[in-house]
Amino acid sequence: MAIATLAAVAFGVVLVALAWRPSTGAAGLDLVAGPTAYTAELTDGSVLGAASAPVVLQLYADFQCPACRQLVTTQLPKLVTDYVVPGKLRIETHDIDILGSGTADESLGLAVGAACAAQQDRYWPFHDLVFWNQGRENRGDHDSAFIAAVAERAELDLAAWNSCIARPDVAQAVKAETARATKAGVQYTPTLVINGETHVGVPSYPELAALIDKLAATGS
Helix, strand or coil: CCCCCCCCHHHCCEECCCCCCCCCHHHHCCCCCCCEECCCCCEECCEECCCCCCEEEEEEECCCCHHHHHHHHHCHHHHHHHHHCCCCEEEEEEECCCCCCCCCCHHHHHHHHHHHHHCCCCHHHHHHHHHHCCCCCCCCCCCHHHHHHHHHHCCCCHHHHHHHHCCHHHHHHHHHHHHHHHHCCCCCCCEEEECCEEEECCCCHHHHHHHHHHHHHHCC
């Protein structure tokens, strides 16, 4: 079935101005870094932000999803600066595989790589590098060479990471997460569940900011 994709210091976040340019894909491996630098105070595996944050954004995404790329590259840096750092927002990701196809399932491979990066608390650098360098869907741009290059650029312990991605239970966990998301009604990526409210696609930043402000103020 064809599935469409829709569209401070306290935490030690440093933003740098970097211009986005298209990925060269696995062929060139000339990876572009996103603008957000993450520190251990800000991250806990695939969770970003304080445990006490009044607003929780559950983000369901497929690493091959173009709309997810739009969300990550245009809105995530602002969300970090405006809401994660001040302690108003926590982001919890759910990397699912609804776009991968064939024996070399690129969505699955990327999600497995991210899960193993999370075990070293380097999930967010890995996550951003994938999206800022996203290639074509199911065309081999996200092959093992690309994923390994992302892992190296994300400064992972490559020996431990390679051992992790070879474990079948890691891939099985991604498949189980995908099944849970599908059962819960997630059909498109990105899907955002914000304090229980479901939003499909990429909302405008003013709309998203207004909702977070409202929920933070009411404690809903």
